[in-house]
Amino acid sequence: MSIDQLVSQMTLEEKVHMLHGSGKFTSAGVERLGVPALTSTDGPLGVREEIQNDSWAAAGWDNDFATFFPAGGGLSATWNLDLAKQYGEAIGQEARARNKHVLLAPAVNLIRSPLGGRNFEYFTEDPFLNKQLAVPYVLGLQAQDVISCVKHYAINNQETLRGSIDVQADERTIREMYLPVFKAAVQEGNAYSVMSAYNQFRGAYLSENDYMLNTILRDEWGFKGFVMSDWGAVHSTVESAKYGLDIEMGTEIDDYDQWYFSEALIGAVKDGKVDEAVIDAKVKNILYAMNQVHAIDTTGRKSGSINTPEHLEVAYNVAKESIVLLKNENNLLPLKDDQVKSIAVIGDNAKRKHANQGFGAGVKTKTEVTPFDAITTKYPNVKVNYAQGYEEKYLPNDLDRSWGLPIDYSADSNLIKEAVEAASNSDVAVVFAGSNRLVETEAEDRKGLRLPFAQEELIAAVKAANPNTIVVMIAGAPYDVSNVHEQVDALVWSWFNGSKAGDAIVDVLFGVVNPSGKLPVTFPKKLEDSPAHATNSFPGGPDVVTYQEGILVGYRWFDTKNVEPFYPFGFGLSYTTFDYSEPKVMNNGGTITLSLDIANTGDVAGKEIVQVYFGKNNSSIERAAKELKGFAKVELKAGETQQLSVEVPVSELAYYDVETSSWKVESGEYTVWVGASSRDIRSEVSVSLD
Structure with missing residues (x-):
């Protein structure tokens, strides 16, 4: 049966109920016509664990483990388009194995400020590199019979006031900087879905923005799929219906009939405020995408696979090519396992796991190899002297949450003393420093570039105790590492790098892998050097943020204004x-x-x-x-x-x-x-x- 025939046989109520959530990650189908409910899952870091239909609580399955894939910062640092496609293929196979029609990925918003809370899952500050990576990702993902929901459309570059802020940016800026990745994903990647962002653009929310959703996305770019809202990002019934939204998702109202695109939309059609032809078009957009991934006629649909050795290999390959060597004086790296008899492994990040922290989507995984795990497994003859070094501490606060808390920068003298002792009794010391996904998180921008938890004091003390001190930073976005760079001979940058992160880091440290990652973002010497901060236009507010830097985002600003970066865009050393x-x-x-x-x-x-x-x-x-x-x-x-x-x-x-x-x-x-x-x-x- 054709799409037109299907729609012609649906009642108004059946059609409308395909346009809003019927669960946290589902929207209704029409069972009597063989149209299944549309199932979605979070995905930038891997397929999210199964949750209850009407609650954020875990469903309690014992078979919903998934591969933890490197975050966007890691993938982009590879500059490897073949790996981007393999990444998309692997994560798509995992979504298909879990019977998901839609993967809410990739997240491709341009990195405008180094403080952006979601920078860790985005790709880069450069629109060309951004689109070059996104297209093979989308192609690889959708080849697995899974819809790619490219997000967040568009010009969504901060978490501060993200649900209300009105972004003001001129036309040339949005066309040259913020829209190319979405255009390429739609026209070259043939993405079947786009997620509308939380923020406003030029006075209209992105879920009811006629210019962005209709004029540009559909009329100019020829987009044929459906637009799905971010969770709770809808603010109207009639305007959203007329101006381009197809599916409303994720409000906190438990009664689905009370959503904007539920009974209120049925009433708007009956009252003549919304033409039923508009509803028909939305349903056809959804059915078009579902047809592309064999969701209705399942003949020939791929079955997928999840948590496989092959997918772990993809995660490892991305991680190993993403690691950036920032400094290597006196050829301290790579380490020689036949010469290193003892090693001090120092720092909370040596043992910390990053798969499922912070606000937003995480991954329930069986495999996350930490650096400590990798060293002790790969080099059993090397004596490992471990010290935690620093403690993740936060200031007293009245925030009812675990993420995005005010950081306590005070040092713990006992932990530093233990680290110094470990370093003094070892041939070489490796400090695993950086950040975590409670510090870098959705819904909260960082407050500055300072390394958290007194890590600078720790590193200085360890270096004084052992001249052969190496620092490995594990983080998703730039920090001020100027003091660290000056103190130590070897500095390595990794990311939130997935299930095999520890293996990749240790293989780089011991020369099994020659590092080849290059920075996809500029590291400024100080925050005020970055364009959005030099122009005092981040994060804006209370109502409006104006992109004063225009087209001069990232290295474009530094090079044009002759501002010296600390690490330039594209930088990375090799052995x-x-x-x-x-x-x-x-x-x-x-x-x-x-x-x-x-x-x-x-x-x-x-x-x-x-x-x-x-x-x-x-x-x-x-x-x-x-x-x-x-x-x-x-x-x-x-x-x-x-x-x-x-x-x-x-x-x-x-x-x-x-x-x-x-x-x-x-x-x-x-x-x-x-x-x-x-x-x-x-x-x-x-x-x-x-």
Whole structure:
């Protein structure tokens, strides 16, 4: 039966009840016509444990364990599009095995401020890298017969006042910075669903924003699927119905009949406030997406798999390629297991698990390898001297929650004393520092860049006790690590990196893996250097936030304003070295191709990420000094040289012309920079466009 035939046989009541939740993660089907209830699950870090239909309480299943996948910061730090697709495939297979039609992922909002509470699950500050990662993720996920609900559409870049704040950003800014990832997910990834965000944009909530949901998403981009609200993000019946929302989810009202898209919507149709054709269109959007994943006619539908060794391998591969080597003086790393007889393992993060903390979605997993677990398992002949080092402590408060609490920065002298003793009695000391998912959490932005829980004092004391001190940061977003960088010879950055995080970290420390991650965000020297803070426009409030920095987000601001970052966008070291030849540039009219040789001039195999940035000379409009427009990750054996080509479509050089509402490429000369980061430029060439 066709979609039109199905809808024609439904009553008004049946149609409307497909448009709102009938449980925490379900919306109704029409059983008599063979249309099942639509089932969803949280997913940025893995498939959420099963909960009760009408409650957030766990269902108590013993078979809903899932793989804990690296958070978005980890995936983006790989700069590896093949891994992004494998990630999508694996998490999609797990959602399918749990009989879910919709995975609420990926979360792709641009990182505007280093303090954003959900930065750990987002990808990057750069719109090009953002969309390059999102498309293969969505393609891999939906190939498993699971709908990708890309979130949060759109311009949702802070947790402070997220449910009410009205974002004001000019048209060029949203088109060039905040919308490209959604456009690519819809047009190139063919995403079947989009989640509307909590916030307002230009005076209208995103769940009832005619310009964003109808004009741009459907009319301009040709989106065919359904728009699902974020949980509790709906504020109206008639406006939401007319202006593009398809499914209302997640209010705290227990009686589903009282939701905006329930009895009130039926009444609005009967009263002539909403045309029934609008309801029909919404149901067709839902049925279109369900058909794409064989949810109605299940012939040929994939069965999926969950918590498998293959999925753990994907999680490990992402984690190992995401780890960023920030400093390695005197070749302290990698460690030699035949030379290290004892090791001090210090820090709360050495044993902490991150799968299921904080506000929002977590993962119930059987497997989460900590760094302590990995060291003791992989190197049983090495004596491990463990010390907690610091305690997760919070100030007295009247907040009735466990997450986003005011941090106690005072040191515990006894814990530091124990750490110093462990370090003094070991060949090498490794401090596992950073953050956790109670500090970095949905619904709460961080208050600053300072490392929590007196970790700087701990690291200084350990370094004084043992010159061979290595620091491994486990966190999802930038912190001020300037003092740590100055004190120690080796500094490694990991993320909330999933079920195999500990294995990946330890393999990097001991040289089993040569680190190849590159930072997907800029680390500022101080918070005021970041654009949203330099312009005093984060988080805004009490009603409005204005994006004063415009198109100069992230490294675009630092490079254009000549502000020195602490770690630049795209930065990451290796245990080997790479030489770049002078690139040759060819312009065939529609594509610019850069060709160069890259050589591994060190003693070990490694992977390098070659980054290509463009800048317009003497531009007639405001532009960033440089913008990432291409990259390639290449693996080279020791002493090996490969020829590498990076193709950049000329259309990627376009700017959005507000007067004509169109994309335009300026004629003239462009500078092309090829480098190992946005600041580590290895060569510079020019190309002219007519």
